[in-house]
Amino acid sequence: MINKNIQVATLGGGCFWCTEAVFQEVKGVEKIVSGYSGGxxxxxxxYREICSGLTGHAEVIQITFDADVISYEDILVIFMTTHDPTTLNQQGADRGTQYRSVIYYHNALQKEIAEVVSKEITPYYKNPVVTEISPLNVFFEAEKEHQDYYRNNQEQGYCSFVITPKLAKLRKLHSDKLKN
Known part of the structure; x- marks a missing residue:
């Protein structure tokens, strides 16, 4: 049996369908679960309660990855460059605190890396990076229909107009980090 350096990252970059679809293409990613955190x-x-914006939760994904294949830092760079980390509580037409840009760290090292990546990425944007960096308290798995959403619904309008362009951006910026 091969020993792997398995780690977990929890990220919110707007709609979890988008963020999930991006990381499904990344080398070293073993599993992705869409869910909610921070409420x-x-x-x-x-999902209905989250969409109200009244619970305080963000739509997030929890990524299980092999850190010997892709580093946490690389995960964060991909995350910060495939959504807009400069818009507060919004990604495109999705508005509300549930769509905030957030990194939920699992330990002190992840916090430190998140702060460094956020600072390093800032000069590449015209506006200030507003990504929240907070400790992960609780992660709630989203309903079954929200798992693997893009793969199961590519013909749906939201997927075609919002997610497909994000995947094109991912492929352009991070082709060396993608699965074959």
């Missing part, structure tokens, strides 16, 4: 209401929130 302040009791119990397991539903």
């Amino acid at each position: 302040n209401v009791p119990g397991h929130p539903t």
Whole structure:
């Protein structure tokens, strides 16, 4: 059996369907689960509750990856360059705190790396980076229909007009980090 250096990252870059689709193409990514984090209401929130913007949760993905294949830093660089980390509580037409740009760190080293990457990426944007960097408290898995969404719904309008262009940007900027 091969030992792997398995780690987990939790990221929110607007709609979790978009972020999930991006990281499904990245080498070293073993598993992705769409879900919710950062809220302040009791119990397991539903998609409908999250969409209200009243729970405080963000739509996020939890990425399980082999750090011997792709580093946490590379994961964050891909994340920060495939969504707009300069818009507060918004990605494109998706607006509300549930669509905020956020990195939920799992330990002190992830926090440190997130702060460095955020600072290093800032000069590449006209506006200030507003990505929240916070400790992960609880991750709630989203409903089954939100898992593997792009792969199962590519013909849907949102996928065609929003996600497909993000994937083209990923392929242009990070071709060396992608699965064959």
